Amino acid sequence: MTARTLAADPAAAYPGYLECLEEADEYAAVEVATALLAAGVPAERVLLELVAPAQAEVGERWARNEWSVAQEHAATHISERVVAAVAAYADPRPTRGRIVVACMDGEWHALPARLVAEVLRLRGWQVTFLGASVPAAHLVSYLHRYDAHAVALACALPMRLPYAHRMIEACRRSDVPVLVGGRGFGDDGRWARLLGVPWAPAAPAAADLVADERALHAVPPARLDHLADDEYASLVKRRGELIDSALADLRERVPAVRDYTPAQLDSTVSDLGYIVDFLAAALYVDDETLFTEFTEWLVEILTSRHVPARAVGLTLDHYGQQLRDFPRAGGFLERARVLVAGSGAKPTQ
Ligand code: B12
Structure with a gap:
């Protein structure tokens, strides 16, 4: 790593970390994250206070046309490497049931779902992460083979909501409780409420939700008379x-x-x-x-x-x-x- 100082607090490390993404320097980015872990910062904070906001900033820079698609892709690849490094460092052992985390069919924003998966793992769940764009039929046959406590479905783009609804219904027919998250359900989760499915705004709330049997099994009816x-x-x-x-x-x-x-x-x-x-x-x-x-x-x-x-x-x-x-x-x-x-x-x- 260059002359960059390694900080012991995610907020202080953030500007240097963004610089690593900007320069597509994956080794330095991993070093910033592992230095935080070595300094005693919990892995969950490194994921949610360093990796997540940096990814959101990458999106803003792409949207303002300050970064090309190639720069955005390079930065996302580095974030994926950093998440893997943090997960390997923390190496938690499961003590709770299985949660399946998957992206809706046609949904390629896998990193936000991966962050949620890692946070659940850090909280003791046995997590199976199925990744981007999982076809409904494959997800359902997976759920039939493995006994899951819950399935967490991610949707980053609101235009995928009709598919999201079909996927939610398909999981429910397998008798597995569903929770959802991601920007696609609206900042306040209003479209999840309309579809009658429990929603979590962020990874820690998702962890609370899967641990709350009553909230997880609550299925208010979808309001789709229109x-x-x-x-x-x-x-x-x-x-x-x-x-x-x-x-x-x-x-x-x-x-x-x-x-x-x-x-x-x-x-x-x-x-x-x-x-x-x-x-x-x-x-x-x-x-x-x-x-x-x-x-x-x-x-x-x-x-x-x-x-x-x-x-x-x-x-x-x-x-x-x-x-x-x-x-x-x-x-x-x-x-x-x-x-x-x-x-x-x-x-x-
Ligand atoms: C990286 C990225 C991509 C990558 C994804 C790679 C990957 N492996 O993930 C690629 C290149 C594939 C991509 C493609 C596209 N993208 Co994009 N992408 C992003 C970007 C920059 C980062 C996403 C991210 O990781 N965010 C960081 C996470 C941590 O934030 P978050 O999503 O809010 O997640 C938190 C919560 O929402 C919640 N959460 C999230 N998921 C889940 C799931 C569950 C189950 C739960 C409980 C909670 C939960 O917890 C998370 C952590 O606390 C965002 C910008 C942004 N601001 O997010 C755009 C963004 C989401 N993309 C956007 C767009 C438009 C697209 C494309 C349509 C672009 C195009 N023209 O091709 C395509 C669509 C592809 C598709 N069909 O899915 C827009 C969406 C705008 C809109 N109006 O809907 C954004 C906002 C960029 C922008 N500023 O305009 N993208």
Whole structure:
């Protein structure tokens, strides 16, 4: 390690640790973490007060376009190495039942779930970490083979909530109590409450929850009566057609799109898809904030990459016209359109 001083407190070590991520220096990053452990800082604090906030900061820097995707990937790889090093150093032995920790199908944010898994392990549970994007059928067959005290499901992106719900239901049919966590359920867990599933805001709360039999087995009913209007299911069926027509509309109204490189076209198609997927998830939980918060985020990301965010307003208009017979979707799109217009990204040329 360089001239960096090794601190004995996570807050003091944090700036140096971030520097290690910035320089993609994994040996130095591991050394910062192990120095804290050697100085007597509990492993749980190293994970939650050093690794977790640094990862969140990595995301902010990526979002502001200060860090490339490659820098973000390098930093995430280092965080994974550090988590492994902390886990090896602490080396706890299980004294309690088995908890299965898994990410929802299509969910690649495995590191937050891994942090939760390690904290549960440090608290004496025997943890099986299944990692990113676990298909529901595989998870269920795993649960049938091993006797689990509970299964903890992670979801970082709200657009995955409809899948999350299916996965929760599938686990319950195997008679295993489910708890959930991750940013995808909303900062305050409001979408977990709506789906009728116990939620924990962070790893220590997850550890408290699995130890609380009553809270773990409480299954308030899901509040999804609004799905009877079929808007969610119909929107999902029309996904491909909506993306194709939105791209054609952009080509017509924004001349620059006609000259896009294949890579630019790819990311435009992805963004058009995310708009449909977040809209569908908002319909699923009947909460416009899921969609408006996403739209604000998208405008911010595009603006920081010098992509004309005005295109978002045009696409919201276009989807609004295509979905004239969808009153709930129309309302969400209109609210988002007003927000986008207010952000300075005017929907008209
Ligand atoms: C690393 C990262 C990735 C990596 C993940 C690699 C990995 N092995 O994990 C990769 C490159 C795969 C990735 C991909 C994407 N990402 Co990303 N990613 C991140 C990043 C930078 C860090 C995630 C992290 O580790 N956070 C640190 C953890 C500790 O924080 P946390 O999530 O809040 O976790 C705590 C609690 O929420 C809770 N918790 C979390 N999970 C669970 C689970 C359970 C069961 C429980 C009980 C509790 C719990 O406990 C944790 C610790 O206390 C975040 C930024 C951020 N601010 O988090 C973006 C972020 C989550 N990603 C984002 C996006 C948009 C994407 C992509 C769509 C990007 C793209 N265009 O391709 C894809 C989607 C991939 C997919 N389908 O899943 C956005 C989401 C925005 C939104 N509006 O939803 C974020 C917020 C970045 C940003 N600032 O815009 N990403």
